[in-house]
Structures are given as C-alpha cells and as structure tokens.
Amino acid sequence: MSIERFLDNSPSSWMAGSGDHSDIVMSTRIRLARNLNGYRFPLAFTEDEAHKIDQSVSATLLDADEEIQMNFSSIQIKDLSELSRQVLVEKHLISPKLANSPMTGSVLLSDDESVSVMVNEEDHIRIQCLFPGLQIQEAYAQADTIDRLLDKELPYAFDEQFGYLTSCPTNTGTGLRASVMMHLPALTMTKQMNRIVTIISRLGMVVRGIYGEGSEALGNVYQVSNQTTLGKTEEDILSDLQSITEQIIQKEKEARSALLSHSANTLEDRLYRSLGTLSYARIITTEEAARCLSDVRLGIDIGLIKDVDVTILNECMVFMQPGFLQKYAETTLNASERDTFRAKLLRERLQMGENPKTKGEELA
Amino acid sequence: MSIERFLDNSPSSWMAGSGDHSDIVMSTRIRLARNLNGYRFPLAFTEDEAHKIDQSVSATLLDADEEIQMNFSSIQIKDLSELSRQVLVEKHLISPKLANSPMTGSVLLSDDESVSVMVNEEDHIRIQCLFPGLQIQEAYAQADTIDRLLDKELPYAFDEQFGYLTSCPTNTGTGLRASVMMHLPALTMTKQMNRIVTIISRLGMVVRGIYGEGSEALGNVYQVSNQTTLGKTEEDILSDLQSITEQIIQKEKEARSALLSHSANTLEDRLYRSLGTLSYARIITTEEAARCLSDVRLGIDIGLIKDVDVTILNECMVFMQPGFLQKYAETTLNASERDTFRAKLLRERLQMGENPKTKGEELA
Secondary structure (H helix, E strand, C coil), rough: CCCHHHCCCCCCCCHHCCCECCEEEEEEEEEECCCCCCCCCCCCCCCCHHHHHHHHHHHHHHCCCHCCCCCEEEEEEEHCHHHHHHHHHHCCCCCCHHHCCCCCEEEEEEECCEEEEECCCCHHHHHHEEEHHHHHHHHHHHHHHHHHHHHHHHCCCCCCCCCEECCHHHCCCCEEEEEEEECCHHHHCCCCHHHHHHHHHHCCCEEEEECCCCCCCCCEEEEEECCCCCCCCCCHHHHHHHHHHHHHHHHHHHHHHHHHHHHHHHEEEECCCCCCHHHHHCCCCHHHHHHHHHHHHHHHCCCCCCCCCCHHHHHHHHCCCCHHHHHHHCCCCHHHHHHHHHHHHHHHHHHHHCCCCCCCCCCC | CCCHHHCCCCCCCCHHHCEEEEEEEEEEEEEEEEEEEEHHHCCCCHHHHHHHHHHHHHHHHHCHHHHHHHCCCEEEEEHCCCCHHHHHHHHCCHHHHHHHCCCCCEEEEEEECCEEEEEECCCEEEEEEEEECHHHCHHHHHHHHHHHHHHHHHEEEEECCEEEECCCCCHHHEEEEEEEECCCCHHCCCCCHHHHHHHHHHEEEEEEEEECCCCCCHHHEEEEHHHHHHHHHHHHHHHHHHHHHHHHHHHHHHHHHHHHHHHHHHHHHHHHHHHHHHEEEEEEEEHCCCHHHHHHHHHHCCCCCCCCCCCCHHHHHHHHCHHHHHHCCCCCCCCCHHHHHHHHHHHHHHHCCCCCCCCCCCCC
C-alpha cells in the first residue's frame, strides 16, 4: 500500500465531525506507552535493538489484521521525505519526536488513520487511537484491543508495584494519556478560560492549546488530558476525564447561549465577517485563519451559518499547516508564500463546502 | 407624473458608470445660478413673489418639453415628506438648502434625472446638469439649452459689467459652477492628495470630499470645481477644469500602476477582503462601507475584481445614506439599525451584480 494514501489531502477519520458532542469536542485521543523487556529503552538502545523491536511489533500487528479486522501499513521514518514526515505530524499521526528519529523510528498506521502505533519513539511502543467527537470509552477500547494483542505476543516491561515502565517517569503506571480536543470559542470570548484552566489543573488534568504557542489557543482549540498516570486505575482516569469534559461542554454551551441572547447581532456580524475573510482573502496568516475558522465553526454549531461543511475547522486547522501547504503547492514555500497558499486553500475548501449562491442566507 | 418616480430605488442616469474616464471620473455637474428681474432675491422675497417665480419658471420649462425633447416634472418641496426630501438630497437632485425651504421651494426634474432646476433656493433659479463620467462640455451644453430657453421667456437679472447677479457675490458673473466627482483611491493610498489639493487651490479650483466630513474624503470620492465665477469666461472655466481633471486622472492612473507593480499581492488581498466584508458583514458603518466600496471599485477598474457591477460605488454611496436606508426599510431607523440595514442592502446589491459561484475568480 502506498504511503501516499496517508499523505494525500483526504481527511483522517478523526476529522469527520461525528461522535458525541461533536459541536464542541473535535476528537478524543488515547495513548498507551509500552516498552519491551530485554531491550534497553530508546534513550540508550542500539540501532540493532531498535530494528529487532520494530520487526517484532510490526510482525505481530500485521499478522493480526484479520483478528482485529483492521489493515495496518508499516512505514519507516527513514523512507519518508522531510515534507512527508511533517505532513504526518500535522495530521497528528506521528509525533515530532518520531519524525526526528529517522534511524530507528517507524509507525504502523491503520487504513482509516484512527490507530497509529509509533515504534521507537520515546518508548518502544506508543499506541495511539484518535476518534472524532467525545468517544473516550470507544477510543480506549480500541487501544486496549491493540495493547492486548501485542501483550499476548511480546514481553512488556511491567512491574507489579509501578505498573508499565516507561522512559519518562511521568508516564509510568498505566502509561495512559487520555485527551479530548475541544473547541471553546464562547468560553474564550467571554474570558472564562483562565479560570477553567486553573480549576482543571487542581483536578489533576492539564489544559493546553493544541495548535500554536502562547496563552490563547490557536483557533480556540484546547486539549484537556490527564496529568497523572500513576496511582489511579485506567477506569478512574477515563471517567475523571469524561466528567470534566462534560462539565466544560456544559459551560461552553452556557457561554454560547449567553452570547446569543445578549449580543446575537454583533456575534452574527463577527462570524459572517470571518466567513467573508476566509472566502475572499488572498493573504492570510495562520493566526487569522485559525480565528476565522473558529468563528465559522461556531456559526455552524449555533445554527447561524449554513451551507458550510461542519468539518471545516477540524480539516483546515490541519491542512493549513506548513507541511500540507507545501505539499499542496508542490514546492517549498517561504512564510509569505505560505500565507498566499493558505488563503488559496481556504478559499477552495470553502467553495467545495459552501453553496455560494446563498452566502449563508436562505434564498427568498 | 408621480413623485415616486424620483424617490424609488432606481439609479439616476449619472450613476450609470459610463462617459469618458468613468473608471476615475464618477460624474460631471454643471450648475448655473440665475435670478429674475423685478423680484427681490430669495433672502428678502415674499411668499407671493416666490409663488409667482415658481409659476413662471415651471410654466416656461413644462411648455418647452417638446422643443428640448425632455420631460420635466414639477415638485413642490412642501408636498414632500421629510424622508422624501432627504432622498432627493442624497440623490444630489436637490440641495439641503432647498429641502429646508418648504414654503417657497420647488424643483423641476427631468425624467432621467440628468437635469434638475431648483426654484427659490439661494437664487431664484439653479439649473443643474449631472452627467456620468467626464462630460464637461456635454453637461454645459445641456445646462446652456435650459438657460437659453428660460432667458428667452423670463427677464434675467443681468448687469453689463458684473454679468449674472446672484444672492451671494461668489456666484456673480457667470453664475457657473462646474465640478467633477472623482474616485481617487490610489492617490489617497499613496498619500498624494494633500499635495494635489494645495496645487489645485493655487489654480483657482477647490477640492473637497463629496461624502462625509473631515480631511479624508469618504469613499475616496473628491469633488473638483471652479472657485471663481467672475472675470473668466464660461469657456475658460470649463477648459481649465477639463485640463486639471485630465491631469489628476493621469496622476491617479500613475499611482494605480505604481501600486500594481510594487504591491500587487497586498493590494489584491485588501481589495478582495473589502469585497468579502461587503458580501458578508451584518453590521457596517458608513465609513467602513465607503472604504470597502472604494476598494471594490478600484479592484474592478484595475481588472482584479470581475463579475461585480462597475456602478457599485456610484450607486451604493447614494443608497446607503440614511434617507434611502429608511425608505428601503420602510420605517424610521436609529443609527445602529441603519448599520444593520446598510449591511443588508449592500449584500443584496452585491448578490445582484456578482456571479457568486466564482467569488471573483475564474472557474478552473
């Protein structure tokens, strides 16, 4: 199977915009960190060890295709161009760390891109499941299936007292990181995010912007995940995250209602202007595009904007990143050229999804 | 004939966007100030005198319909609602001064709105001809025809030494004010207007913004007109204005070329964003709308924006004013409601004129 399959412009399944609460929760991710007994951890291992680990993990997973009814492809990082690696990072299928481990790293990707198993990243094995919407239990069940499959064939580094052993002690124990990617424009607009971040951190969870740097998350997209992996069962970690996510969803819904009831006109104006900017701009920075995409997505979610595909934010936040843009342009691009291509890509994406006759209005 | 004819939303002929240099010169106006012998001037006259003047002028003009092959309607200001007066002012068919003279004022309007003869404004008679594009000689010829017609029947106040006598000495002599309304976005963007205004004023001409207050003309629309009416022949006044207008046209064209060659991308981005704002905004002030309309008109004129009607600036600058907006809304509107209706009217106007499928781009 061609690597191109994973690099082309087609969206990954996690961008589908389906799943519970998909108007607020863009995706759910489960990550399990595992290592194999009998090999040094990646910080210290030899290329030969890395190769053997890769072969064992790949063989186990590829042989189990039928059993788990998924088709996997194994990709060696060293076989990828720098641009291709970047694109996989931007699609959240591999980590930047793996992309920078060309000698030892590989990844096993399921056809629908919902499962990626990174081999020889920080740990020997990183099982990742990425589902659209709020699907914590579903994503965990998927990861658990892969985990059991590998566990059956391969000797995991496991300690009765500490649990799964990992390169970094912050992952030791369950090796589980569960996270939800949330679109929280109304909480951001009404300046409630700082307070929420503080409360959540007291509950052993972490909130961070998933795109961009700085205090305000790019595109108002935040990732909420568990901080601790040790001293809690998997079930507790998942149910705590579920509970906190549901509370944030409720707060975001209240903030959206408040905006709609107190400033519907200015809100509508702002959201439509952003649609106008995305539809017409010839030059646009990542920051502005993210802000506009967030506005348009909010407009769709609260029913003000119609005829635009609800997956616009999920997809475009990925596709407008440097790797994708250069793949799209089929050439290397400097920052200013990227701003031009970003604008072009966004216009084309909107023309696909929008009925331009109505410009978001019902025809009389 | 119904007064409604002049108040409805249909554009006046001067908005047609035709005529010489119509990419820069929006319209040409000729105004002749005349008074009748044997009556006191409007500052001092009685209502009875006003009534007699009105009857003489109206009768003369209405009787000559066939001779001059134009059909006129006589409208008494007192018969108009305040809103209707405002709309006629906004269409440049009557002056604010006439609108505020309900007891004595009237206007004779030609069907195509190219000629309006105000009666009992500052002077007994103000003949005005408004033509699209640069048509100084044509507009003057039209005004002159009306003038000769009236002169033949009515005794003008004329002095061998001073020429036509007027209420205000600044109009005495020829009574002629010739003006061109120019769209000068590139000279404004490149900050050359202050210099040009200074030079022009030294040549006995006046430049002012025709819409709005303040130093920068709303929508980058400037009116250039002769300052002096005395001591120059009509021919000299007209040819001086023609010459200065042509020089400004040349400067504006050079500035447009310079912008296109030095900053085509940022210019294109700016112009299209303005089209996006006009197409999508739900709330828009006069100032922002004027800026965006100027941008879109420039985009059309330099060939960057297609599928948008070239008359957009001429028409919308008129239609988005308070009187028209309230007529359109069929109710009185406060300032914030006007901003909402202005946005609605602009969107509707753009949907009429634009092929929305292309959003200004050629389809692949």
